[in-house]
Amino acid sequence: MRRAAIACVLVFAALPVAAQVQGVMLDAPVAIPDFILSDEAGQIFSDADLADQWTLIMFGFNSCPDVCPFTLGNLEAAIAETALRVRPDNVPQVVFVSVDPARDAKTVTDYAQFFHPDFRGVTGARDQIDTLIEATDSFYRLMPPDPSGYYTVQHSSSVSVIGPDGQLRAKLQPPFDPGLTAEFLARLQITYRKELLQ
Structure with a gap:
């Protein structure tokens, strides 16, 4: 992720390991280039859908045994907490991008x-x-199939935070506590609004 562009690492930690959030805010936001994806009904999701709202993007695959369900479950709780701290129109949309379209x-x-x-x-x-993987400094790798043809996928666990300007603003790294994650996102939005006033 343009390592030199990372201004600071904000780490909110409670006593247990599961109750923390590691949020990395970028010193210089990164523009997301044009892309076109779609859902299972064929409805388009593109860079245009990032405009004028906050977005959380995570990558994974449906048969992921642990990281994906754990992260999506935490995001569900984090979004509920965020809704208590920000205006309804500032509650981020959550987008899960499968890197395994064949399945x-x-x-x-x-x-x-x-x-x-x-x-x-x-x-x-x-x-x-x-x-989109490259723009968010994420990664994935389709592993070689076993004799039965089954394969798994290695992928990054971070969640990319895209601002209403369509630029990558921060990364979240699980495990994270829903309340602390919501606080990080609320503070990030305050920082963003201050930038707009400068």
């Missing part, structure tokens, strides 16, 4: 909405996924 294209929306009915699940052509 997930027909179920990615159902998977995301299992955790919250407002979550969006999308995937698409490999080059479009890779564009």
Whole structure:
């Protein structure tokens, strides 16, 4: 992630390991380039859908055994907490991007909405996924299949925070506590508004 562009690391920690959030705010926001993905019904999700609202984007795959369900479950709780701290129009949309379209294209929306009915699940052509992966400094790797043809996927666990200007503003690294994550997001929005006034 343009390592030199990281201004600071804000770490909010409670006593247990599971009750913390590591939020990294970028010194210089990174513009998200043009991309086009879609959900299982064919509804488009593109860079245009990032405008004028906060967005949390995470990458994964539907058959992920641990990281994806853990993170999406925490995001559901974090969004509920964030709604108590910010105006309704500033509550971030949550977008789950599957990096495994071959297996997930027909179920990615159902998977995301299992955790919250407002979550969006999308995937698409490999080059479009890779564009968003690179822009958010994320990663994934399709592992070699076993003799039965089954394969798993390695992927980053971070959650990208996109501002209403369509630029990457911060990264969240689980595990995170919903309340502390909500506080981080609320403070990030305050910082963003101050920037607009300068």
